[in-house]
Structure formats: structure tokens, C-alpha cells
Amino acid sequence: MTVPTGTFQTFTQKNIREDMINAIYNVDPYKTPLLNMAKRTKADQTYHEWNTDALAAQNLANAAVEGDNPTSQTLTPTARMGNNTQISNKTVQISGTSQAVIAAGGTNKMGYQLLKKSKELKRDMEGILTYNQGRSAGSSTTARTSAGLPAWLYTNTVFQTGGSPSGANPTLNANGWTDGTSTRTYNGTTVAVTEAMVKQVLQKVFNSSGECPEYALVSSVNKQNISAFSGPGTRFTEVEDKTLHTAVDVYESDFGDVKIIPDIFLAHSGDMFFINPDYVRVAxxxxxxxxxxxxxxxxxxxxxxxxxxxxxxxxxxxGAIFDTNG
Incomplete structure (x- = not known):
């Protein structure tokens, strides 16, 4: 059908206004579970310190003679630990003209950008806290850095040995503790996480502390791998977590319930951290x-x-499981 001659059409019309809704659609994944679950405390110096202690080994020969005077026992002092503070920032700079023109999303352009950058900053911090970096005091030309989780965890870890390089925990200091200065070595080969690995690390944590970690921070791939566990006795439930304000899957282990939390901002997706929030803080x-x-x-x-x-x-x-193909 032919359009009648002289019909005025939109193809030549010059005064049509744009059709743009007053909103900005932003894919906004910013949940940071480690930052949310870790207790918040105050640091007073750029080198923040605390004390760590452990009970003596079990003494099965602890039998005293009736009426005997007790002998003096050597007391072990607490371990003085510390970590350096790290500065993280984001900047927003908007021209006067940009603030004056009408744009989608409202008139408060500075407020919108600051809100966006604050979420990005929290995502950076989530990755930094789980990053395999050692602490550093920095200098006038080098930034200070805070040691992340992989630089602290030694006792209750499961990882791949052999290969090139061979997986290895951080080095212990002279007092037998990790101190955040040494980082771990990842194995050159990764494997899929298994329920046997999860059971092994939970047993290690229980034997070492007498407690069961409350949370497991895992990548999205490892979350699906764990959900696929189907061995005898594997049990999952779903609960509402008031700290993270979300529904989570709970793995019912022999030592207690562990909430499996996917964290897409882990610095290394092959790392799985089993966290007791009573013993970790962000200062x-x-x-x-x-x-x-x-x-x-x-x-x-x-x-x-x-x-x-x-x-x-x-x-x-x-505890932690490393060298997975998460």
C-alpha cells in the first residue's frame, strides 16, 4: 500500500523528544559476606596489635602424690600479633556542566556516583581481606598492605601437594604462629572440591579449637559443587541468616551446622574459607x-x-581448602 503524497511522517519530523525513563538500570552485585560477618573494632595505630593464646597439650600423666608440694610449671606467654592498616579509596569528579544538564536518574549526580563508588569500595575490601598478600608497613612511596586470610591460615588447611609449584602453607615465625608476613604457595594443579575435603577441614577445626566454624565462604562454582554432594549422610537444610539477611544452605556436619555462603568477590575463586566470626575482626x-x-x-x-x-x-x-577449580 502506498503512503499518500504529502503525508507528514516521523522520519522527517525534527521536534520529537527522546523517550528515556528517569531511571538507571545498574547490575549491582555488591554483597560482601566477610565484611558483614566479621566483628568491627577500632585500630589506634597503623600497626594494629592483639594477643593470641592456646591451651597446653593434654597431660595424661597428670597425677599428684598425696600431700606432696606441687612443682613450678613453666607458663607460656601470649603471642603478640599484628597487622598493618591499608588505605582504600574511590574518587568522584563531576564538571559543573555535567551537574547542570538534565539527565536520567535524577538531579543529584554526585550522590548517585558516591553511592555507586561506596559499593565498589566494599567489593574491593572483600577481595583484599581474602587476598593472598602479606602485611607491609610501606614507605613514603609504597602503600601499606594488610595481610589477607591466606597469609594467616596454617593449622586447619587442606590443599594439593606436589606438582609445580608444590602447594604450601605460610611460614611459621619463631614462636610457632603465622604472623601475616609470609604468603601461601598455590599448587599448579587444581581439583574439584569433594565432601571428603570438607569433612577433613571441619575435623581439623574441631580438633584444633573444639568448635565448628559457622560459615563457609565459597565461589559460585564451589557452591554448586557442594550442593551436588550426594554421599551417605550428606544433609542440607535452608535457614534465614540474620547477620547476612538472606536465606542460606546449611551443611549439617558431624561437628555442627555450617552455612554455605557464595562470595563472588573472593580474591581467588579456588579458595574456600571456613570462618568462626567470633575470632576474626575488621579493625x-x-x-x-x-x-x-x-x-x-x-x-x-x-x-x-x-x-x-x-x-x-x-x-x-x-579453616580453608585451597587449590580447587572453583
Missing amino acids: YLRPFQTVPLAKTGDSDQKMLITEYTLEMGNEHAH
Whole structure:
């Protein structure tokens, strides 16, 4: 059918307004379970310290003679531990013209960008706290760094040995503790996580601390691998977690229930951390704050900044599986 001659059509019309809704659709995965579950505490120096202790080994020869005077026993002092604070920030700079024009998403462009950057900053921190880096005091030209979980966990770990390189835990210091200065070595070969590995690490944690870790932080791949466990006695339930404000799967182990939490911001997807939140904290020297920066031209600039460190209360309370193909 032919359009009548002279019909005015949109193809030549010059005054049509755009059709754009006043919203911005942002894929926004920002849940940070380790930051949420770790207790929050205060740091007073760039090197944050705490004390760690452990009970003496069981003495099966502890039998005293009636009426005898007790002999003096050697007391073991607490281990003085510490971690360096790390500064993380995000900046937003918006020109005066950009703030003046009408755009989708509302008029508060600075507020929108700051909200977006605050979520990005938390995602960075989640990865940094689980990153295989050692602590460093830094210098006038080098940033300080906080030791992440892999640099602290030694006693209750399951990993692949052999291969090139051969998997290895961090080095212990002279007092027999990890101190965050040494990082772990990953194996060159990865394997799929098995229920036997999970049972092994939970048994290690129980034997070492007498407790069962409450959470397991895993990648999305390892979450699916765990959900596929189908051995005899494998039991899963679903509960509402008030700390993480979400429904989670619970693995019913021989030593207690473990909530399986997928964490897509793990620094290394092959790492699986079994966490007792009573023995890990994030210490803040400077809590989250927004700092206006000097105005040097036709723009406004603000910085989101925080200074924090990982406080590993006692590594015996936690566990980890490394070298998985998560």
C-alpha cells in the first residue's frame, strides 16, 4: 500500500523528544559476606596489635602424690600479633556542566556516583581481606598492605601437594604462629572440591579449637559443587541468616551446622574459607568517610576513603581448602 503524497511522517519530523525513563538500570552485585560477618573494632595505630593464646597439650600423666608440694610449671606467654592498616579509596569528579544538564536518574549526580563508588569500595575490601598478600608497613612511596586470610591460615588447611609449584602453607615465625608476613604457595594443579575435603577441614577445626566454624565462604562454582554432594549422610537444610539477611544452605556436619555462603568477590575463586566470626575482626583506623577535595576548576571532586586491617583473633578457629577449580 502506498503512503499518500504529502503525508507528514516521523522520519522527517525534527521536534520529537527522546523517550528515556528517569531511571538507571545498574547490575549491582555488591554483597560482601566477610565484611558483614566479621566483628568491627577500632585500630589506634597503623600497626594494629592483639594477643593470641592456646591451651597446653593434654597431660595424661597428670597425677599428684598425696600431700606432696606441687612443682613450678613453666607458663607460656601470649603471642603478640599484628597487622598493618591499608588505605582504600574511590574518587568522584563531576564538571559543573555535567551537574547542570538534565539527565536520567535524577538531579543529584554526585550522590548517585558516591553511592555507586561506596559499593565498589566494599567489593574491593572483600577481595583484599581474602587476598593472598602479606602485611607491609610501606614507605613514603609504597602503600601499606594488610595481610589477607591466606597469609594467616596454617593449622586447619587442606590443599594439593606436589606438582609445580608444590602447594604450601605460610611460614611459621619463631614462636610457632603465622604472623601475616609470609604468603601461601598455590599448587599448579587444581581439583574439584569433594565432601571428603570438607569433612577433613571441619575435623581439623574441631580438633584444633573444639568448635565448628559457622560459615563457609565459597565461589559460585564451589557452591554448586557442594550442593551436588550426594554421599551417605550428606544433609542440607535452608535457614534465614540474620547477620547476612538472606536465606542460606546449611551443611549439617558431624561437628555442627555450617552455612554455605557464595562470595563472588573472593580474591581467588579456588579458595574456600571456613570462618568462626567470633575470632576474626575488621579493625578501622579510619571508618568510611566522604572527604571533599580542593576545587581547582569547573568541577567538584569528592573522595571516599577508609583505613582498615584484618584482625585474625586466632587462626586455630578457622579453616580453608585451597587449590580447587572453583
